[in-house]
Amino acid sequence: MTIQRRTLLGASIATPALLSAGGAMAQARGPIRIAVAGPLTGANATFGAQMKEGATQAVTDINAAGGILGQQLVLETGDDACDPRQAVSVANQLAGRQVRAVIGHYCSGSSIPASKVYAEEGVVQISPASTNPRYTDEGSWNTFRTCGRDDQQGAVAGKYIAANFQGKRVAILHDNSAYGKGLADETKKALNAAGTTETIYSAYTPGERDYNALVSRLKAANIEVIYVGGYHTEAGLIVRQAKEQGMAVTLIGGDALMTNEFWQISGAAGEGTMMTFPSDPRKRPTAAEVVARFRARNVDPEGFVLYTYASTQVWAEAAKKAGTVDPRRVAETIKSSGPWQTVLGPMSFDRKGDVTIPDYVFYVWKNGSYAEVGA
Amino acid sequence: MAYALQQLINGVALGMIYGLIAVGYTMVYGIIGMINFAHGDIFMVGAFVSLISFVLLSAGGWAAGPGAVLLVLLVSMAITALYGWSVERIAYRPLRGSFRLAPLISAIGMSIVLQNFVQVSQGARAKPIEPIIQGSVELWHGNGFSVSLSTMQIVIVVVTLAVLAIFTWLVTSTKLGRAMRACEQDRKMAGLLGIDTDRTISITFVIGAALAAVAGTLYLLRYGLADFFMGFIVGVKAFTAAVLGGVGSLPGALLGGLLIGLIETLWSAYAGQDMFLLRELNPAYKDVAAFAILIATLIFLPSGLLGRAEVEKV
Numbered sequence: 001m002t003i004q005r006r007t008l009l010g011a012s013i014a015t016p017a018l019l020s021a022g023g024a025m026a027q028a029r030g031p032i033r034i035a036v037a038g039p040l041t042g043a044n045a046t047f048g049a050q051m052k053e054g055a056t057q058a059v060t061d062i063n064a065a066g067g068i069l070g071q072q073l074v075l076e077t078g079d080d081a082c083d084p085r086q087a088v089s090v091a092n093q094l095a096g097r098q099v100r101a102v103i104g105h106y107c108s109g110s111s112i113p114a115s116k117v118y119a120e121e122g123v124v125q126i127s128p129a130s131t132n133p134r135y136t137d138e139g140s141w142n143t144f145r146t147c148g149r150d151d152q153q154g155a156v157a158g159k160y161i162a163a164n165f166q167g168k169r170v171a172i173l174h175d176n177s178a179y180g181k182g183l184a185d186e187t188k189k190a191l192n193a194a195g196t197t198e199t200i201y202s203a204y205t206p207g208e209r210d211y212n213a214l215v216s217r218l219k220a221a222n223i224e225v226i227y228v229g230g231y232h233t234e235a236g237l238i239v240r241q242a243k244e245q246g247m248a249v250t251l252i253g254g255d256a257l258m259t260n261e262f263w264q265i266s267g268a269a270g271e272g273t274m275m276t277f278p279s280d281p282r283k284r285p286t287a288a289e290v291v292a293r294f295r296a297r298n299v300d301p302e303g304f305v306l307y308t309y310a311s312t313q314v315w316a317e318a319a320k321k322a323g324t325v326d327p328r329r330v331a332e333t334i335k336s337s338g339p340w341q342t343v344l345g346p347m348s349f350d351r352k353g354d355v356t357i358p359d360y361v362f363y364v365w366k367n368g369s370y371a372e373v374g375a
Numbered sequence: 376m377a378y379a380l381q382q383l384i385n386g387v388a389l390g391m392i393y394g395l396i397a398v399g400y401t402m403v404y405g406i407i408g409m410i411n412f413a414h415g416d417i418f419m420v421g422a423f424v425s426l427i428s429f430v431l432l433s434a435g436g437w438a439a440g441p442g443a444v445l446l447v448l449l450v451s452m453a454i455t456a457l458y459g460w461s462v463e464r465i466a467y468r469p470l471r472g473s474f475r476l477a478p479l480i481s482a483i484g485m486s487i488v489l490q491n492f493v494q495v496s497q498g499a500r501a502k503p504i505e506p507i508i509q510g511s512v513e514l515w516h517g518n519g520f521s522v523s524l525s526t527m528q529i530v531i532v533v534v535t536l537a538v539l540a541i542f543t544w545l546v547t548s549t550k551l552g553r554a555m556r557a558c559e560q561d562r563k564m565a566g567l568l569g570i571d572t573d574r575t576i577s578i579t580f581v582i583g584a585a586l587a588a589v590a591g592t593l594y595l596l597r598y599g600l601a602d603f604f605m606g607f608i609v610g611v612k613a614f615t616a617a618v619l620g621g622v623g624s625l626p627g628a629l630l631g632g633l634l635i636g637l638i639e640t641l642w643s644a645y646a647g648q649d650m651f652l653l654r655e656l657n658p659a660y661k662d663v664a665a666f667a668i669l670i671a672t673l674i675f676l677p678s679g680l681l682g683r684a685e686v687e688k689v
Contacts, residue, residue, distance in 0.1 A: 041499035043602070176659070202647070203659040207608060209598040212385040213643035214658070220378045220520055233501055237598060244511060245381075246523050264503035265600060 032071050032325050034059070034315065035094045036308065037078035037087075037104035037114070038129075043207070043233050044082045046261050047106045051128060052077060053299050054308030055103050057290070062316050069320065080114070082107040087114040095121035100325045101315045103308055108132030108178040115143045122327045124334075126315055128307035131255065132182040136352040142331050144353040146311045146344070147304075148360055150182040153254055153276050156360040157183075157227065158190025161252060165225045171200040171218050173238070174229035180206075183254045184229030191227075199223060206234050215241045218249070228253045235273075236265030243269035250274065258303050263368050273365045280372060281306040287343040310342035314349075317341065377520040382644040383637070388528040388597075390636020391535040395590035396613035397620065397628035398539065399583030405559045405623035406579050407471075412482040413462055415610015416489035417584050421455040421591025422601040423493055429504050429595075444507065448534075448592050452585040458489075459584020460577055468573065486606075494603040501602040508596055531593050535629075538589050542582060543625055555579060559623070615669050621682020630680060638665045 036055035038048040059075045067073055078094050080087035087110035094102055095117060101124040105111045111130035118125045119140045126144040127135065133149050161170060170191065174184035181203075188198060199221050204214055215238065218226065226242070226249050228235045239251040250272055257275040266273065282291050282301055290309060294301040301309075317340045319325050322333040335353065339346035348356045362373040396418050403411045428447040437443050466481045511525035546552040554575045557565040566572045594609070595601050612635055620631025642664040646656035672679065 041494065042604075043501060045499040203657075205659060205662070209594070209600060209605070210385075210389050212389070213382060213640040213661075216378065216381045216385060217644055217658075219381075222519070233600070237600070240506075240599065244523075244525050244527075246511065246513070246521060261500070261503070265501070267506045267599065 031074040032068065033074050033076055033097060033099045034101045034103065034312070035076040035078055035097075035099040036312075037080055037090055037094065037102050037110075038106035039082040039110075040077065040079035042081035042083070044106060044231060046259050047129065047256075047304055048079065050302065050304045051104060051106060051308040053294070054128070054301070054305040055312050057294060057297075057299075058309040058312035058316075061290070061293070062312070068316050069323065069325070073316070078102070078104070080105050080107075080110045082110055084109050084113050087111070088117055090114070091117035091123075092121075095123055099123060100319075100327060101126065101330070103128065103311045103315070105130065106304070108135055108182065111135050111143075112138075112178060115140055118142050124315060124327045124331050126311040128311045129255075129304050130179070132178045133186075134178065134182070136354050139352065142327065144311075144314070144331075144334060144349060146307050146314065146342075146347065146355055147255070148278065149354060150179070150254075151186045153360050154183055154186025154188075155190040156362075157252060157254070157276050158187045158192075159194055160362060161187075161225060161227065162191055162194030162196045165250070166196075168224040169222050170196065170198045170225045170227065171202070171221070171223040172198045172227045172229070173200075173202055173204055173214075175206040175231065175234060176203050177206065177230070179254075179256070180229040180231070182229070184227065187227055187229065198227075204230070204234065204238075206230065208234075209237060210241075211238045212241050212245070214238070215245055215247070218242065219245055219247050223247070224249055226251050231256045232259055232262040233265060236262050236270065239273060240266050240269040257365075258363065258370070260302070260368075263365060266365075270365045271367070274362050274373065275370075276360045277363055278359050279361050281344050284343070284345055286341075286345045290343045306343050310344045310347065313342045314340045314347060377515055377522050378644075380515065381520070381522045382640055384522070384524055384528060385644075386637035386640030387633060388531050388636075389640060390616075390633035391531050391629075392590050392594055392597075392632070393609070393613045393616045393635050394629035394632025395535055395538070395586050395593075396609065397616040397632045398542070398625060399587050400614050400617040401620070401622055401624060401628040402555075402579050402583050404617070406555060406576055407467070407478075407562075409467070409475075409478045409482065410614065411462075411467075411580075411583070412479070412610075413466070413485035413489060414583065414587060415606035415613065416486045416493075417455060417459055417462070417606070418587040418591045418594075418609060418613075419493065419601070419603065419606030420458050420489060421451050421584070421588030422595045422605065423497060423502075423591075424451040424454045424588065425592040425595050426502055426504055426601045429507070433505075444596070448589065451588040451592050455588035455591070456581045456585045459580045459587070462489075462584075463577055463580040468576075490603050490606070497603065499603065501600045503600050504595065506599060527597050531597065534589065534593060538586065539625070539629060542586065545582070546625065551575075551578060612665070615666065619669055619672055619679055621679025623683070624679070624681040627679055627681035634668075634680075635665050638668055 038051040040048040059073045063072050078090035080090045091114040106129045108130040111127045119142050124142050128146050131150045136143050172184050174180040235253050253275045255277045258277045263270050318330050318333040322329045338348040363370045364373050399414045425447050428450050462485050466485045467478050470477045508527045511523045514522040514524050554570045558572050558575050616631035616635045617628050620627030639661045642661040643658045646658040
């Protein structure tokens with residue numbers, strides 16, 4: 001026992017030393033570390049849990065198929081609670097643990113500051129969910145996303161509202177977060193371009209429970225359509241309080257409303273709420289086998305689960321093709337080669353790291369579950 | 376006009392809940408001169424106890440009628456009071472007579488303990504319940520704007536006033552209340568005259584926690600959500616309300632709560648509206664408005680609106 005412990009201790013001291021000496025041999029021996037980072041606690045913990053499920057299953061499947069470059073993958077986790085400061089400290093911790101790639105984060109407000117740390121420390125970052133354009137627009141070598149962008153999402157939403165709610169009075173609200181404000185602004189841009197001007201454009205404070213004052217204000221302005229750039233908790237409370245005050249409104253939001261928790265919060269008031277999300281990834285033929293594996297474990301691969309799975313796959317496939325886990329070379333390979341075969345179908349990336357074919361469609365909440373509009 | 380009335384209703388219902396919690400801060404401050412920073416988290420525990428009770432009741436097939444709500448309220452008050460008592464027994468009593476900052480630090484520690492305990496045992500996600508008290512009445516219809524008053528808002532106002540009336544009577548007209556007021560004036564003297572001061576202080580914490588449980592239950596019923604972090608923001612607002620109304624004064628706590636609720640609501644209602652100077656204001660700054668008024672009050676009325684000026688006892 002004592003001897004064993006001493007060897008372990010020795011090894012743990014020796015490993016960083018070897019690594020810093022640039023010993024490629026030492027790297028090749030140990031397992032390859034990657035990480036999934038997102039809000040495992042806090043108001044958006046439901047999405048962190050989705051990401052963890054997706055990444056865990058992906059790593060299990062990759063290891064079962066022999067790992068990459070003859071080595072097994074080890075998955076680390078990081079919890080940022082969607083707090084930008086915590087995201088930076090998590091990013092530093094993960095970089096300190098020598099992870100080669102981070103799948104994450106969830107909130108754009110976390111992904112953007114964390115990406116700076118990863119860029120400096122040499123870590124590839126693939127977000128399955130951060131849609132704020134700035135995340136990849138800043139031109140960092142290491143940032144990728146498998147989801148779409150707010151300008152794409154907002155364009156779809158703005159055009160849809162202009163076409164389907166013609167002549168109605170529209171309010172655009174946002175929570176001042178990178179995601180929420182970005183989405184609201186892009187939607188406003190598309191809506192105005194289509195010739196409709198919103199009646200109210202306003203911010204609200206996230207994390208509160210009482211939005212009655214705001215709701216009364218919307219009511220006084222005879223608002224018929226509310227577009228919310230924000231997360232599901234506040235959106236659910238706003239629509240619930242609006243219906244309580246007797247408003248007949250349609251709530252429209254972004255991909256953050258794509259969780260059963262939205263309905264639990266809104267209750268029956270959520271009926272008819274619409275949101276943009278890519279067409280249901282669970283129904284794609286390429287996903288059938290993996291979806292069955294999730295269901296066998298009693299996990300519903302809703303929301304971002306399969307996006308996280310695909311993000312992990314993209315990195316693993318690119319590392320195999322590049323023949324190395326060196327972050328810069330993997331990042332270059334992801335951009336230049338492809339399309340990568342993933343559960344979501346073939347995926348290619350442009351020079352910025354965005355997916356080349358995003359596909360936003362509208363979903364609507366009915367009776368506690370959501371379905372694609374017109375599907 | 377109709378719009379202003381609607382916003383007043385919104386503000387009063389919110390302010391009542393702040394007031395209920397503020398009473399807990401004020402009572403504890405009055406008796407031992409410390410700010411119980413764990414009080415916001417006691418409120419959170421109260422909401423969770425109610426949430427669990429509601430889930431158990433509906434699993435047991437009980438209809439969610441007024442009887443069930445009353446039962447849940449009583450259960451929550453009892454269990455939360457136990458938390459309040461334990462917090463005092465564990466974290467504050469051993470430090471009595473220690474230097475002033477010690478119980479304050481201990482209170483912040485207790486707040487972290489309670490938050491993390493609930494986070495670990497109940498999970499980090501916000502827990503929703505089905506709407507239980509629904510419906511609303513239309514009070515008035517003017518200028519194309521209908522003023523609605525929801526059943527829940529009526530319940531909040533009625534329950535808050537009833538509970539506060541009972542506790543005011545308790546403090547002003549019973550033997551226990553007399554003991555509490557005696558401890559507040561001079562704890563050492565009260566002890567010399569045969570009052571069990573430790574017991575009186577414990578009961579103060581129990582009452583404060585029970586009121587926080589009522590607030591937690593009402594909050595849960597009103598907004599349908601409970602999470603481990605909910606006590607923080609509400610606690611800060613209620614603490615502000617207590618200071619604004621005058622720490623140590625029961626009516627002051629309610630008044631402070633109402634004021635904070637109204638300032639917040641009216642700021643969101645009118646800032647940025649297209650009239651006079653309001654155009655320049657941003658509705659998202661409602662907390663700034665509430666806290667600015669707190670600062671102004673403290674500068675000009677250091678003991679709050681209804682507080683007595685502190686007399687240095689020699």
